[in-house]
Amino acid sequence: MYLLLLVTWVLLFGHCSTPSRTIQEYQDQIGDTPFDPSRDNPEYTLCDSTNVLHKRAYIQYTGGIKAMEEELFANYEYQPSYSTFSGTFIIRFVVNCxxxxxxxxxxxxxxxxxxxxxxxxxxxxxxxISKNLNKWNHAVYKGKDHDGYRFITIKMENGQLIKK
Amino acid sequence: MKKIILLVVLITSSSGFAQPNCFVYPEESGERKACELSYKAIEFQQGSKESQMLFDEAIAMGPKFAWAYYQKSVPYFKRGFLYEGLQLLNEAVALEPITYLSYRAYWYWQYRNYALCIQDLEQYYALPKAYMQHTPGGEKDMRILLGLAYAKIGKYAKGIEILKACINDHESEDYVGLADYHSLGVLYVLNKQYEKAIEVLEKQLTVLEDMADTYYYLGLAHKGLSNLKEANIQFNKSLEIFDKQNRFRNTNAGFIVYPSDVKHELGTN
Incomplete structure (x- = not known):
């Protein structure tokens, strides 16, 4: 029975490679990230979960991207097994008020x-090392403190970090 | 004044570049319906569930209507969903390369994939009907980004060649982007052509005097010519400008300068 359900589920929802042509479930806003008990810290809270900004430019790192990169470089510990990887990590997160x-x-x-x-x-x-970055400055928008979404990209070649 | 007017026109028109006219599609055609639904979608906040669902409807009705894919892709790029954004924008590019290649190149640039950025822009400018394209913010001709992208992969001479050609075109139309001479100057410094760098960076100062980055690169050029006294004068000017609240910030600079870079040169870091 479970197998039948699983097969039906795969048939119904398994064709997700072209998102534009399938019926999708959306959050209220693209990128809204509700609490997920399997990976989020339950003690981390937002100031107003009903109004989290999607305006990445309003959230700045003290010292700018340069300072942020310096921290990432300082904390990155290369291991030979990483050398197989070249590409980009895109890490999205929330900075609360x-x-x-x-x-x-x-x-x-x-x-x-x-x-x-x-x-x-x-x-x-x-x-x-992304979670260790702790000099984020929250968004102040129209004179008010806000929670907001932000993302960073980490580029690598053969397991080595690449500067911006 | 002329420059300011042009800049305002560029900025106000850039968000809706290539806005389609639905009436060019036959009534009752899939494209016409898709076009109308897409206009309905952009009445809602960008990235909202309402707008995304209307774009889906539009795409289902008229899968050959490129603008719907493009519009739907924008919030994904802005919010770090690069893969999802590309799956949509790729459809628009396949349908109308002349309209969307340059926009995809812009996002490749934003996400620091200079090889893919160059590939798209070279393909675009090789199209027989290619026209002038700007960054979505309107502040730079996309050829400036192409030249900077070449510099990012170390091909400075190629970058210089492209920037010079772009600036020449604009000079003949009495308009050069607010930071174009600066960008060329940066590439000359990187290519160790310090005298040429000083020439164009000083020209940049006739366009804008309040960009801290220009003084920094002027300083580097003088330092390259072993003129340390003049270099320090320029580095100090750069720091002064960094302290100004309303200094000019060079969007899509590619080579960003921080006060710590200048202090490092002055040995006060």
Whole structure:
């Protein structure tokens, strides 16, 4: 019975490679990231979950991208097993009105921007050094403090970080 | 004044570049319906469920109507869903390369894939009917981005050649982008052609005096010629401008300067 259900599910929803041509479920806004107990810290909270901005330019890192990259470089620990990977990590997250970041999500693309995978310990390490970035300044929009979404990209060639 | 007017026109028109006219499609055709639905979709906030669902409807009705894919892709790019954005925009590019290649190149640039950016722009400018394209913000001719992209992969001479040709075209029309001479100057510095760099960076100062980056690169050019005294004068000017709230910020600069870079040159870091 379960197998039958599974087969039906795959037949109904398994053709997701062309998102534009299938009926999709949308969040209220593209990129809304609700709490997921399987990967999010339950202690991380938003100031107003009903109004999280999608205006990435309003969230800045102290010292700019340069300072952020310097931190990533300083914390990155190369391992020979990483050398198989070339591509881009795109890490999305929220910066709440208290300058705390959370709800990290990641996309891994190859050099042609096709979906790919990376060695598991590299993925864990990239996520970890991204989470260590702690100088985010929350969005102030129309004079008010806001939670907001932001993303960063980390580019690599043969397991080495590439500067912007 | 002329420059300001042109810039305003570019900025106000850029968000809706290539807006289609639905009446060119036969009534009752799939494209006509897709076009009308897409206009309905952009009445809702970009990236909202309402707008995305209307775009889906539009695409189902008229799968050959490129603008719907393009419009639907925009929030994905802006919010870090590069893969999803590309799947949509690729459809628009396949249908109408002349309209959308340059926009895809822009996002390749934004996500730092200079090889793909160059590939799209070279393909675009090789099209017989290619016309002048700008960044979505309107501040740069896409040929400036192409030249900067070549510089990003270390091909400085190629970048210089493209920027010079672009600026020459604009000079003949009495309009050069607000930071075009600056971009060319940066490439001359990177290519160690310091005298030429000083020449164009000083020309840049006749266009804009409040861009900190220009003084920094002027400083580097003088330093390259072993004129350390003049170099330090320029580095100090750069730091002064960095302190100004209303200084000019060069969008899509490619080679961004930070106060810490200038301080490093001055040895005060």
């Amino acid at each position: 208290r300058n705390e970041a959370g709800r990290y999500r990641m996309q891994i693309l190859d050099e042609k921007f096709q979906k790919t995978t990376a060695p598991k310990n590299l993925v864990t390490h990239i996520l970890s």
